[in-house]
Amino acid sequence: MEENNGTRSSRHLQKPKNNLGKNVFTLLSILLVVLFGFFAYTFYQMKQAEAKAQKTFEQKTTALLQEVQEERNQSGIPSEKTEKKTDDLVTVTYIPKEDKVFSVQDSQKELAALTQKAKKSLKNKKGLVVAKLEVNPVSDQLDTYELVAEPYTWYKEKNRFIRGKVFTNTPAYISHKTGKAVTVKDLIPEEGDLLGIQQVIQQKIFDQAKNKAAIIDSILDLPRINYQNKIDFTPNELTINLAQNKTGINKITLDYKDIAAYVNTDFVNPEKIKDAFPQLDSNKKYVALTFDDGPNPATTPKILDILKNKKASATFFMLGENVSANKDIVKRVVAEGHEVASHSYTHPVLPSLSDAALKKEIRDTDKAIFEACGILPRNLRPPYGAADERVARVAGKPIINWDVDSEDWKSKNAGMIQGRIKTSLTENAIVLMHDIQPATVEALPGVIDNMRQQGFEFVSVDTLLKKQQKPMYVYFGAEDYRLAKDL
Incomplete structure (x- = not known):
């Protein structure tokens, strides 16, 4: 009986264990059901969010494409539209029809290449790529034609597209007048323009040189540019590949503001030539006093004293041999704000010389002028005013003559000098005198006073000509100039 009781007791004690197991199983089942429900709900919610996000993406894509289409309609560029869509990427291409710049075949090929670059830039993110031809005005006479591919990356957290880097081909610049691409010859039309740009290049290399004295010979011997040079231009700047030379510079980029006198400004961004030229008041009268043959240690300082006292500016056409012997005077000329220019080295008749x-x-x-004052002279006055087309070409500088001759070298009389200038003076005149003549020193105060009484203001030749003078031309006054070949 005891044994049986023990057995019954053991069995009685095992029942809770079975119940506990059942309870655990039940709890696990419930937990699994809950977890399954939770994950199912979460998955549903995710799917709902993804669907909502996709719908938003599609709506925003539609809106953006409508904007693009409206822009295309306003552009007036006849195009054939193609569109490709996936869940993550929309690609729209507008292939221009019968374009006068890029052929349909070339446009299609180039736009496809640009589109591939734009796609890569999205880095497998959702997005949109628009490929098209853009035509943008630069000036009243110039448009830029450019094939572009614009990538737009979709930012889900911001619910919007953000445009990335735009990929473009080499643009073409089209003249309104001809309907054709502008060439280098269109932009730089004359030999004199090339020579003028040559002067600017030399000056720029000189200005940038750390050791100017060491490089001056290389600059003066720089091979001249021509239409065979590789010249790349945009409406904003000009880049020229130079021939082999000893300056160490093989390519140079120029601002149009520095070469405005030598380019057809119809083909330039107007902002790039703003304030390029001195502005003279049309209600005022101007005159340029010029002095030849110096510097002379006995007379030039006296001329400078008078100009300083009278607050008048002038231009000094200097002989190289006199410059070398009187460097301090040259420095003073520059320091007091006067213009320095070339009058040859030894005063020969230039047309009689070999090249x-x-x-x-x-x-x-x-x-010599550089070594005296650090300036490369821009202008040349030939001795005796003698010049022809060959002289102008070899010299490579604007030729500055005169329209009022004081004949101080001839009369050597102060009163006659004053009288001759007074009777022949006109507005915007270039007046010829010589700072080596004692009679000119005596006459100059009266010359200046008389001009002021007539309302004249004194400017340099550069200012009088508004810095628009260029090689291959001869200038007698601001309104009297001609090609050297027409002399």
Whole structure:
């Protein structure tokens, strides 16, 4: 009986264990059901969110494409539209029809290449790519034609597209007048323009040089640019590949503001030439006093004293041999705000010289003036005013003559000098005098006073000509100039 009781007791004790197991199983089942429900609900919620996000993406895509289509309609560019869609990427291409710049075949090929670049930039993110031809006005006479691919990355957290880097081909610049692409010859139409740009290049290399004295010969001997040079231009700047030379510079980029006198400004961004030229008051009268043959230690300082006292500016056309012997005077001329220019080295009749001798006269004078004051002279006055087309070409500088001749070298009389200038003076005149003549020193105060009484203001040749003078031309006054070949 005891044994049986023990057995019954054991069995009685095992029942809770079975119940506990059942309870655990039940709890686990419930937990699994709850978890399954939770995950199912979460998955449903995620799917709902994804669907909502996709719908938002599609709505925003539609809206953006409508904006693009409206812009295309307003552009007036006939195009054939193609569109490709996936859940993550929409690609729209507008292939221009019968474009006068890019052929349909070339446009299609180029736009496809640009589109691939734009797609890569999205880095597998949701987005939109629009490929098209853009035509943008630069000036009244110039448009830019450019094939572009614009990538737009979709930012879900912001619910909007953000445009990335735009991929473009090499643009074409189209003249309104001809309907054709602008060429280098259209932009730089004359030989004199090339020579003028040459001067600017030399000056820029000179200005950028750390050791100017060491590089001056290389600059003066720089091969001249021509239409065979590789010249790349945009409406904003000009880049020229230089021939082999000893300056260490093989390519140079120029601002249009520095070369405005030498380019067809119809093909330039107007902002890039703003304030390029001195502005003279149309209600005022101007005159440019010029002095030849100096500097002379006995007379030039006296001329400078008078100009300083009278607050008048002038231009000094200097002989190279006199510059070399009187560097301090040259420095004073520059320091007091006057213009320095070339009058050859030894005062020969330039048309009588060989090309080599003529070039040496100009080069030696440029170097002498540089060594005296650190300036490369822009303008040339040929001795006796003698110049022709060959002289102008070899010299490579604007030729500055005169329309009022004081004949101080001839009369050597102060009263006659004053009288001759007074009777022949006109507005915007260039007046010829010589700072080596004692009679000119005596006459100058009266000359200046008389001009002021007539309402004249004194400016340099550069200012009088508004810095628009260029090589291959001869200037007698601001309104009297002609090509050297027409002399």
